[in-house]
Amino acid sequence: MLTELLINKGLVTAFLFVGLITWFSYWLSKNLTRGHVHGSAIAIAMGLGLAYLGGVYTGGNNGLADVAIFSGVALLGGSMLRDFAIIATAFGADMTAIKKAGWVGAMSVVIGVVLSFVVGAMVAVAFGYNDAISITTIGAGAATYIVGPVTGTALGASSEVVALSIAAGLVKSILVMICTPLVAKYIGLNNPQSAMVYGGLMGTTSGVAGGLAATDPKLVPYGAMTATFYTGVGCLLAPSILFFIVRYLVG
C-alpha cells in the first residue's frame, strides 16, 4: 500500500527524495570533506550514481526514474521544470554583464560546436569510420546528445552510429557535470563573462546546469543563457556546412 501511495503521488515523492539526497550530501560535504567539495556537487554525483544503479536494476533508459516508486523523478528532473527553474535564475541577473559578454558569448557558441565536432569526427576517423555520414554524425554527437541524432536522422546514418553519437553526448554531459567544480578554479570560471563563455563552449544544457550549480549558483543564469543556443546552432551547422566540409575532406 505504501508503494502504491509513493507511485501515485510521484512528484511529491520526488520532492522528498531529492530533499533527503540534498540533506545527506550537505552533511557529507561538511563532515567528510570539511566543506571542500560543495554539497550540490555531491548531490549531483549521487544522483548520477543512483541513475546508474537504477539502470542496472531496471535495464531502462531513464536511470532511477524507471524504478516505479521514483517515477516522479522523471517529472521533477524533466526538461519542462528544468527549463522553468533555469529561466527563474535569470531573475536578478546583471544586464550590463550580459551586454558586455554578449558577442563573446555568441562567438563561443559557434566555436564550441565546431571544436567538439572536430574532436568527435577525428575520434570517429581514428576508430576506422571513413564515410562522411558516420563521421559527421559522431562528430555531432560530441557536441550534444541531441545534435547527434538530429544530424544522423537528417543524413540517414545507421542506427548503430546514431546510438554511438548519443552515447558520446551523454559522456560529455555527465563529465561536464562532474568536472566543472573541479576545474573551475583553473579555467577562471568565477565571473559572469567566463560563465557565458563556458556555457557557449560546453553547450550541453544539463551538463552546464549541473556543473554551474555545483560550482557557484550565482553564475547559473549566465552559463545557461548561452548554452541554450548551442543545440540549435549545432543542429544548424552539423548536417549542413560541417557535413559538406567532411564530405569534401573524405572524398
Next chain:
Amino acid sequence: MIVYGVALLSFCMLFGVYAGNLLGELLGVSANVGGVGIAMLLLIVLSNLSNKKFHLSSASESGIYFWSAMYIPIVVAMAAKQNVIAAVSSGWLAVIAGVLAVAVSFAVIPLISRFSVDHHIDQYVE
C-alpha cells in the same frame, strides 16, 4: 500575489520556447533555437522595467525566487534520470570522443574569456 510572479515566469517561458521553435523552423532545423535563452532575456527585460504600470511586488518576486531556488534540487533529479549506463557501457569510441570534447572545450575557456576581458579593458582605455 505570489502567483503573479509564477505567471510572469510562465509567460516568459512559453513565449521564449515558442520563439525558439519559430526560429528553428525559419532556419530549417528540427530543434528549438535558444528558446530558454530568449525566455531568460525576456524575464530580465520585463523585471528591469521600473515604471509604475509594471512593477513586481516583493510577494510576486518571491514566486520567481522560489523556482530559482528549486533549480539545484531539480538538477539533482535530472542527474538521477540520466542514462548513465548507456554512457558508461557504450564502448571506447563514445567515451574517448566525449572526454576529448570536454577536455578541449575546457582548455579553450580561459583563452576566450581573456579575450572578452581584454576587450573590456580596451573600452575603458578609449
